[in-house]
Amino acid sequence: MNIRLLIVCALLGSASLFVRAEDETTWTHRAAQSAVMLTANPLGSVSRTAFYGARGFPEATIRPYAQACGFSFGMHNGSADKLTTRLADWQAISADGKRVALRLPEAWDVEWAKSGVSEAARIAFRWAQFQSEITFEPGDWIMGMATLEVPLSGTFRLVARYRDDKGNHEIVLDKLSCAKG
Amino acid sequence: MKSFSTSFPVPKAERRRFLYASAGLGLLALAPILRAQGRGMTSLPAPMPAPALRLLDSDGKPVDLAGYRGKVVLVNFWATWCPPCRKEFPSLARLRKRFKSAEFEVLAVNVGEDPDMVFSFTGITEFPVLFDRDSKAMATWPVKGLPTTFVVDRQGRLALKAVGGREFDDPEIVAIIKQLLNS
Numbered sequence: 576m577n578i579r580l581l582i583v584c585a586l587l588g589s590a591s592l593f594v595r596a597e598d599e600t601t602w603t604h605r606a607a608q609s610a611v612m613l614t615a616n617p618l619g620s621v622s623r624t625a626f627y628g629a630r631g632f633p634e635a636t637i638r639p640y641a642q643a644c645g646f647s648f649g650m651h652n653g654s655a656d657k658l659t660t661r662l663a664d665w666q667a668i669s670a671d672g673k674r675v676a677l678r679l680p681e682a683w684d685v686e687w688a689k690s691g692v693s694e695a696a697r698i699a700f701r702w703a704q705f706q707s708e709i710t711f712e713p714g715d716w717i718m719g720m721a722t723l724e725v726p727l728s729g730t731f732r733l734v735a736r737y738r739d740d741k742g743n744h745e746i747v748l749d750k751l752s753c754a755k756g
Numbered sequence: 757m758k759s760f761s762t763s764f765p766v767p768k769a770e771r772r773r774f775l776y777a778s779a780g781l782g783l784l785a786l787a788p789i790l791r792a793q794g795r796g797m798t799s800l801p802a803p804m805p806a807p808a809l810r811l812l813d814s815d816g817k818p819v820d821l822a823g824y825r826g827k828v829v830l831v832n833f834w835a836t837w838c839p840p841c842r843k844e845f846p847s848l849a850r851l852r853k854r855f856k857s858a859e860f861e862v863l864a865v866n867v868g869e870d871p872d873m874v875f876s877f878t879g880i881t882e883f884p885v886l887f888d889r890d891s892k893a894m895a896t897w898p899v900k901g902l903p904t905t906f907v908v909d910r911q912g913r914l915a916l917k918a919v920g921g922r923e924f925d926d927p928e929i930v931a932i933i934k935q936l937l938n939s
Contacts, residue, residue, distance in 0.1 A: 630837070651920075698868035698891045702835060702902045709900050709919075712798035716920035717901040718840065 602649065608746045610653035613735050617754035618645040618720060626703075631696030632687075640683055643722035644753035648705045650735075651716035658744075659710045660737035667723050667751070669731040678724045680704035726753050796918070796928045797905070803913035806831075806906070807896040809863070811886035814871050819884050821863065821908065828855075828915075828936050829908040830862045830924070833888075833899050835869060836877045840921030841903040849882045851924040851933075859937055867891050867902065909936050 602614035623641040628634055652658055667675045680701060687697050705719030733748040809821035809831065821829065832848060834841035845864070852862045862883035866874050868891055878885055888894050897906070900919065907916035915936055922929065 626837070694890055695868050699835070699837065702867060702891075703837065706900050711919065712917065714795045714798070715918065716840075718920075719901065 604748050604751060606746050606748045608744050610655075611658065611737065611744070611746060612649075612651045612653060613746045613748060614649040614651075615646045615733070615748055615751065617752065618647055619754040619756050621756060623720075627696070627700065630699035631693045632700070633690075633692075636687070636690045636692060639686070640722065643678070644726040645720055645722040646733075646751070647718060647720050649716060649718040650705075650709075650711065652711035652713055654739070655713050656739040656741065657710060657712050658737045658739040659708065660735065662705060662707045662721060664736040665721075666734050667727055667731050668734060669727045670729060673727065675723050675725055675727055675731075678722050679707045680721075681707060683722075723753075728753075795922070795926065797907065797916040797922070797932060798918065799916055799932075800914050803909065803911075803915050806908045806912055806914050809865070809886075809893055809897075811865065811888055811893055813884045813886055814875060819863070819886055822912065824861055824863075824908075825912050826910055827858070828860050828910060828933060830860075830905060830933075831897075831908060832862065832864045832903060832905045833867055833894055833897070834864060834903045835867050836874060838902045842877070844903060844921040844924060845878070847922070847924040847926075851930065852882045854925065854930055855933070855937070860933065865894065867894055907933065907936065909939075 602616055604615040606613055620638075620641040623645060624634060624637055627637040627641070650660065662677050662679055665677050667677070669675075683704075684697060684701060687700065692700075703720055705717070705721045709717055711717070730750045730752045733751050735746045735748070737744055737746070806821060811819060813819050821831070830848070830851070832844075834845065836842065848862050848864060852860070854860075864878075864881070864883060864885045865888050866885055867888050869887075870889070871887060874885060874887070897904075898914075898917075903919075903921060905918045905922065905924075906914050909915040916932060
């Protein structure tokens with residue numbers, strides 16, 4: 576891909592950050608269970624290629640990740656209870672019932688190690704992902720990226736599971752779809 | 757901490773690197789900043805000794821958390837590509853100014869980046885910025901995502917924790933730090 580095009584796309588994205596940070600635009604998808612909120616935005620391949628390219632990933636190496644069906648997620652614990660969520664317990668479910676797991680960041684990291692990606696780039700990757708297991712104290716929130724194991728066509732729902740002292744819970748994000756391009 | 761020169765313009769290569777770096781932020785920005793920053797900090801029920809933290813600052817000088825014993829220290833793990841980290845960063849300086857340097861300090865621990873890139877974002881800071889280039893120091897702390905912030909009490913114990921962005925000069929946080937200083 577033309578490097579200038581990548582830079583332009585990425586700069587536009589940066590500009591978008593500052594604009595959105597000012598006006599606090601809402602996410603494209605959001606759902607809540609009690610006071611726990613999950614938000615998501617689909618991520619395209621151009622922006623991810625630019626992001627990781629700027630952190631030292633060769634374009635060919637990051638391509639499988641950039642082209643995977645990916646999202647940026649944000650999760651906020653507005654409840655009074657501590658909660659824990661594991662990415663391995665999340666599932667995307669298509670309209671015809673096909674279930675797809677999310678690929679854990681550790682699985683991607685195995686690829687980066689095999690490909691000889693620099694340690695600095697791997698650190699940036701690791702911390703930019705939605706972590707595979709997170710405990711949220713009341714008031715905590717985290718954002719990060721994640722990908723499906725395989726893409727789903729059309730729209731699908733994402734079931735995110737978490738547990739607290741009261742038991743297991745689900746948050747369902749409806750009408751998600753993989754970004755095009 | 758040595759002051760950096762403020763005689764801009766920044767060299768071309770550095771500017772380009774910063775543009776690339778900040779450009780990447782657009783990706784996370786495609787998912788806009790959460791409307792709700794987190795609030796407050798969580799008191800850790802059984803304060804344990806803070807893990808060791810010995811890193812170089814922007815000037816290449818070693819900084820050791822143990823040297824701050826007797827002060828309350830806020831330790832913030834962050835990176836320039838992390839939108840909530842960037843958003844909360846100015847509030848660290850505002851918080852730092854609320855207290856005397858003899859009793860309170862902020863240590864901002866940058867993870868995985870180089871000082872030139874970081875300086876392009878921070879400029880001169882009111883507090884030390886430390887560099888954990890290989891994230892080995894952070895790995896010894898109970899961090900599960902960026903940003904994560906701890907407050908270490910006068911006895912060198914982890915007293916408070918916050919995962920996700922905060923406005924650190926929020927009255928709730930200022931009050932709880934005052935409590936620690938007075939305890």
